[in-house]
Amino acid sequence: MSRLLEKPNIAMSIKSTGSQLSSTVATTATGAGTAAAAASADVEDEDASGAHDVTSASEQQSSSVTETPANSVSPSPSGRTNTNVDQVIISLVSGAAAGALAKTVIAPLDRTKINFQIRKDVPFSFRASLRYLQHTYANEGVLALWRGNSATMARIVPYAAIQFTAHEQWRRILQVDKDGSNTKVRRFVAGSLAGITSQSLTYPLDLARARMAVTDRYTGYRTLRQVFAKIWVEEGPRTLYRGYGATVLGVIPYAGTSFFTYETLKREYHEMVGNNKPNTLVSLAFGAAAGAAGQTASYPLDIVRRRMQTMRVNEANNERCPTILETLVKIYREEGIKNGFYKGLSMNWLKGPIAVGISFSTYDLIKAWLRELSHLKRGRLED
Known part of the structure; x- marks a missing residue:
């Protein structure tokens, strides 16, 4: 040398x-x-x-x-691996941020909806929901409207991150719309599998969020940690997955329809306009339509899930409904289809499109921004 x-x-x-x-x-x-x-x-x-x-x-x-x-x-295989890892990290970060923002915005409406879902003695209406919000604000303060949001964030951050990342991977595995093809069935299946993947990994947090939403801090649970501790000691660890079957059955049409609708609208927009990157307002509109379609398709099973999750804390429901079928039969006999299976759906048509619209558009926006930063960083290394 x-x-x-x-x-x-x-x-x-x-x-x-x-x-x-x-x-x-x-x-x-x-x-x-x-x-x-x-x-x-x-x-x-x-x-x-x-x-x-x-x-x-x-x-x-x-x-x-x-x-x-x-x-x-x-x-280089190592180069391809690094690129794939970068894409996964970008999807995880974008999905987490999108889910957190969307759920925080609609948290008061979400808590209101859950309380009407689990009570058969109080009919739902917008006037009744406004009274509930006013009563909560007057008696517990403004922060009570976001009660249970810590549990929501603990769940939605990993849930949304996993869901969006899983969707990208399932699309790749199933070769959805590869080479310009129009694979509608695989597009729906990819969304459903993404929902099942994320829901399976974060379900106990969803149950904890529902328990905190239907109780107050004085007679119920004070912290997320206390929810898990009391359930484990008083009801057993299997309770953490009570209602899981109804959740999985519900997430198949919900996630499948949501992702299918959003991706299909983006595809049609690209074919009509020639732009495969719609602006933020267009993305919000597409996400809102996807949210409304997904919520409507899966709402009856969402009712069943909430009833099963809150059996022990819901005073108005003295009888236990241990199975999905028994819960469905009980709701149908006592409350009917409209006031039972679709109770509070109009609230979901308000909050669902808002949440899903924010989620999808934020995800696309942050993902595009992070990818641009990644390309700029790689370009600097090449210079």
Whole structure:
């Protein structure tokens, strides 16, 4: 190495593969009076590995050395892996932020809806829901309108992150709309599988959120930790998954319809306008339509889920309904279809489109922003 450094105008090339970066050094010795050294390193894209050249030149002579490998080099598996990992991280961060923002905005409406869902003695109406919000504000303060939101955030952040990321992966696995094809069935299946994946991994947090939403801090649970502790001691660990079957049955039409509607509207928009990146208002409108469709398709099972989750804390419901079928039969006999299975649906038509619209549009916006930052960072490394 020392002998190389003694000779002027020597270009050294060091080949590197995988994720390791090449380091090159070029020096020039003293010449006929004054000499200046210049080095340049060309780092290729992480998906391929090639030769990295450094050239040095004096004032009297400038030369460039370009080295082309004799045999073509295949794309680096490590480069593809790094790119896939980056995409997964971007999806996780974007989904978490989108879910947190959407649920925080509609938290008071969500708590109101849950309270009407689990009570058969109080008919639902917008006037009654406003009275409930006013009563909660007057007796417990404004923060009580967001009671249970800590449990919601503890659930929705991982839930939304997993759901959006799982949807991207299921789309890739099922080859949804690959090469411009229109695979509607696989588009629906990818959304359903994404919902099942996220719901299965975060269900106990959903149950805890429902318990906190239908109780107050004085007679119910003070913290999320207390919810899990009391359920574990008083009702047993299996209670943490009570209503899981109804949830999975409900998430299939909900997530499937939501993702299917949103992706289909974006596809139709692209075919009509020629722009595959709709603006924020258009994304909100598409998300709102997806939310309304998904909520309507799965709402009866959402009623069953909430009844099963809150059996022990709902004073108006003295009899236990241990199975999905028994709960469905009980609701139908005592409350009917409209006032039973679709009780509070109009509230969901208000909050659902808002939440899903914010969620989808925020996800697309943040994902595009993070991808741009990633490309800019990669570009700086290449310069």
